[in-house]
Amino acid sequence: MESIAAREADIIEEFSFLEDWMEKYEHIIALGKELAPMSESNKVDDNKIKGCQSQVWVHARETEEGIHFEADSDAIITRGMVALLLRVVQGQSPKDIAQYDFGFLDQIGLTAHLSPSRANGLLSMVKQIRLYGVAFQAKRG
Amino acid sequence: MLDQTVYESLLNPRTKVVAFNHISNALGTINPVKEMAAKAHAVGAAVVVDGAQALPHAVVDVQDLDVDFYSGSAHKMYGPTGIGLLYGKTEWLEKLPPYQGGGEMIQEVDVTSSTYAGLPHKFEAGTPNIEAVIAWGAALTWMQQVGVANIQAHEEELLAYGTALLEAIPGVKIYGTAPQKAAVLSFNVAGLHPYDVGTLLDQMGIAVRTGQHCTQPIMDGFGVPGTIRASLAAYTTKEDLDQLARALERAIAVLA
Numbered sequence: 001m002e003s004i005a006a007r008e009a010d011i012i013e014e015f016s017f018l019e020d021w022m023e024k025y026e027h028i029i030a031l032g033k034e035l036a037p038m039s040e041s042n043k044v045d046d047n048k049i050k051g052c053q054s055q056v057w058v059h060a061r062e063t064e065e066g067i068h069f070e071a072d073s074d075a076i077i078t079r080g081m082v083a084l085l086l087r088v089v090q091g092q093s094p095k096d097i098a099q100y101d102f103g104f105l106d107q108i109g110l111t112a113h114l115s116p117s118r119a120n121g122l123l124s125m126v127k128q129i130r131l132y133g134v135a136f137q138a139k140r141g
Numbered sequence: 142m143l144d145q146t147v148y149e150s151l152l153n154p155r156t157k158v159v160a161f162n163h164i165s166n167a168l169g170t171i172n173p174v175k176e177m178a179a180k181a182h183a184v185g186a187a188v189v190v191d192g193a194q195a196l197p198h199a200v201v202d203v204q205d206l207d208v209d210f211y212s213g214s215a216h217k218m219y220g221p222t223g224i225g226l227l228y229g230k231t232e233w234l235e236k237l238p239p240y241q242g243g244g245e246m247i248q249e250v251d252v253t254s255s256t257y258a259g260l261p262h263k264f265e266a267g268t269p270n271i272e273a274v275i276a277w278g279a280a281l282t283w284m285q286q287v288g289v290a291n292i293q294a295h296e297e298e299l300l301a302y303g304t305a306l307l308e309a310i311p312g313v314k315i316y317g318t319a320p321q322k323a324a325v326l327s328f329n330v331a332g333l334h335p336y337d338v339g340t341l342l343d344q345m346g347i348a349v350r351t352g353q354h355c356t357q358p359i360m361d362g363f364g365v366p367g368t369i370r371a372s373l374a375a376y377t378t379k380e381d382l383d384q385l386a387r388a389l390e391r392a393i394a395v396l397a
Contacts, residue, residue, distance in 0.1 A: 053336045075334035
């Protein structure tokens with residue numbers, strides 16, 4: 001499996017070809033369309049992330065390969081944002097996810113979208129993903 | 142507007158206070174305040190009206206409306222943030238006790254009793270927000286110089302222009318189509334989430350609000366997660382609305 005660092009490098013390179021914000025958004029929208037569907041049974045309030053204008057759900061379960069995430073949103077840009085985050089953490093170990101700072105967001109110019117006042121809930125999604133890492137790490141003991 | 146049949150059914154001699162908004166922030170709908178106030182007074186209820194959206198957009202005469210209380214917000218009226226107003230009929234203000242203690246609101250202080258200052262000081266405890274009062278005064282002077290009736294006429298023209306522009310774009314649905322309506326365009330595009338559309342409009346330099354506008358019951362009533370809302374004001378131009386329409390068409394193309 002590719003490391004977090006290798007996956008980050010891929011994304012940073014991908015975004016380096018995008019000229020302006022509209023192109024970045026078009027790419028994020030495309031990622032949202034490609035995100036694997038989430039099972040309806042996991043689209044429950046317990047998996048819903050607070051602080052978003054759109055509805056967004058993130059669910060995680062532990063597998064032998066690492067943590068497997070599922071996510072969805074009713075807004076396509078939010079769906080694309082969460083797809084981007086999951087690309088890096090999908091299948092990684094609880095420990096790596098718990099410690100991960102999502103540094104690539106800064107390098108692709110998305111940090112401005114991380115401020116708590118932004119309605120997209122990106123910060124809440126990041127926190128929730130890390131929380132899953134912490135929780136599964138604690139479970140392993 | 143607010144359903145008058147339902148409104149009347151809620152009024153009875155046990156009704157103490159009736160509170161409603163003059164103009165809906167989510168839809169722009171103008172409610173018939175004067176008629177509603179008369180009906181509430183007929184059962185002996187006090188009438189409290191939220192005029193935050195009306196004061197910037199319409200000529201308001203609280204005496205003619207005959208409401209007991211009327212509130213407004215400076216930052217909706219080209220003024221500073223953090224300051225608002227509450228108009229109250231003298232008889233009510235004299236009847237009500239102070240809600241907060243502090244300097245300026247007291248008249249005589251005795252060991253066992255105190256008396257309070259007269260109106261409006263009774264309700265203005267402590268050091269007021271002096272700078273904001275002065276700044277708001279300047280904003281209000283400007284509004285009066287331009288003329289609220291002129292602002293209203295300008296906005297009505299823009300509303301008709303903007304409504305026609307948006308309705309010409311396939312898939313656009315406008316929420317709030319009351320004949321008596323203030324200058325706000327609340328809309329959605331079929332199949333698209335308002336947040337997505339708003340995000341792209343923002344990228345193109347168009348300032349709109351998206352979301353539920355703190356009116357979840359209205360949004361639930363329409364069965365939508367929210368709307369995109371363009372608010373028009375004295376400084377809005379037809380060119381701004383042309384830009385909105387062009388940007389909206391581009392956003393739809395990107396999201397479709």
